[in-house]
Amino acid sequence: MPLTPAQRQAARSVRAAARVRALEVASGQEGVLSLRQLYGAGVTRAQLRAELAGERWRRRGSQCVIVHTGPLPRAAELWAAVLGAGPRAYLDGVAALEVAGLRRFAGGDIRVSVPRGARVRRARGVAVRQTRRFDPADVVGTGIPRSRPEVAAVRGALWADSDRQATLLLTMSVQQGVTTTERIATELLRIRRDRRRRLVGTVLLELAGGAESLGEIDVARECRRRGLPEPTRQSRRRARDGSYFLDVWWEGYGLVVEIDGIHHAWAENVVADAIRHNAVTLSGADTVLRLPLLGLRFAADAFFDQIEAGLRRGGWCRDVPAAAA
Template identity: 35%
Template sequence: MSDLDQLADLQHGVISRAQALAAGLTVDALLWSLRSGRWQRVHAGVYATHTGPLPYEAQVWAAILRAGRGAVASHRTAAHLDGLYDDPGPVIHVTVPADRYVEPRIDGVRVHYAHRLPLTRHPAKNPPRTRLDETVLDLVDVAPHPRDAETWVTAACQRRLTTPERLADSLGRRKKIRWRPMVEAMLADVADGAQSPLELRHLRRVERAHGLPTGCRQRRVAGSRVIWIDVDYPDYHLRVELDGRIGHTGEGRFRDRRRDNRATVDGHATLRYGHADIFASPCTVAAEQARVLRTRGWTGRPRPCAPSCPVRPVIIKDRWGDDAMPLS
């Protein structure tokens, strides 16, 4: 293979005008390749060395080459390339060093600028992109809502692409980032086992806000078949399952049912909640959960999180007429 062929193969069939000329191709030969239909123009000065639709990686390479020196895939594009997000979206995101400016506007491409790009760029991946931890934090920084920021962090850890410790390390090296206090607190919660925005919400707005006992999150239980419990209270034989959309449809529904049935046979109670319960009515969930915990031996004191909260300590009298432990 010629140098030009090797370069095109490395770049998923895409090359820039400057690369083609540097590899020995003449201007006339380049124009002939375009006019004959052997090549196709993708962006100004960027060509595909084949006909037909471009695979996604080729589209990313074309955007990087058009953006020029130091450019890498970033944000949602890098997230898709690394398996963090299944949908690449309609726009390709690239980041270039902050000392450069890319003009004019590139169709279908959004250009970001970063001062620390040499440090955040992955040293080897193809197409070039930001490191996974930096990609997550880039997405957090542009997240319009706290829940979006939570989704990126929990998805990266849930898919085992990174760890809370690595994200915290990368976060510490950033001077400015949106949602920093929330992300710092969230990383501690993710390290304790919360693996989704739904689980984070249960931990914070149900469990902690109402003084309930701390559950064991993502507990692995081995038997004839390994099962995972979202939130387990082993001292009280109570399990809480939080049903997001993934893993709880089709075969997942039957797997959940078998797991719950086995738990009941073994003397465990199971409470099951979805997004509508945890996000819309966390206080109602807490009141229900507190009642079940008390019937199973918990002697703690649930507390209301606000004046309108339905969790109410109800003082009962013992046989001598003195105040005893409150019930929710």
């Protein structure tokens, strides 16, 4: 029996109301909805097919829908990765740190964790993994589901492709204020066994000692290995127009080494670095050497020969037991 005009109008009202509910949910998720959410809002499969056919909406993988056809920002990709992996999925590792504010770290595929035993759905560019360490208390309760920054930092370091990448991730997380050394260390205590646990602990001790960049950690470690005095790191100096920090400083020998990482090439750092270098040079008290991270990696012997020469010029002698200056 065909529907009466009143019934057709009622059906249209129901569909319109369902669409509004779906759009309201999507507005808080960068325009992304899971099929579970879509059907839960009352949108029918026929209605979904109509929206897709009319090119008002589009599919994202097998489990998600984008309720627009415009560009897809990074935040929407992260939402799609989580929603497509299931109701208990959450961003983890580098992806979670990215949402928390980590910048300029290339982390590869979006890492998503699900509880052990949950169904794992595959998607291009997304690494979904079951974890036996699942704890609801580890997941941030607002916004996109993600592990807390300190949890993500520990896991990201344990999952990193190399020890150096793990060190860089921990250093940048602390340096950029995403989390703190103390919070990461507390989370590390929960890890009983992992091949990289000792490395992460060592890096955290270095960071707690004052190292603020990957280069400073490497320089201090290399000085110990070569039998050179260990420098003071991130030493504060006062100037007429404020204060600044020296990367590494051998106070007793009048030697400063400024470490140039990739971040020193960013426009906002160039002027500040030059002013700091000039201020130390004009003070006349210290010799300033510059050490690019690329040099530390590929020409370490040449640069440390220069550092040793600077220390000897300041009065250090290898025959005397090295003491931190």
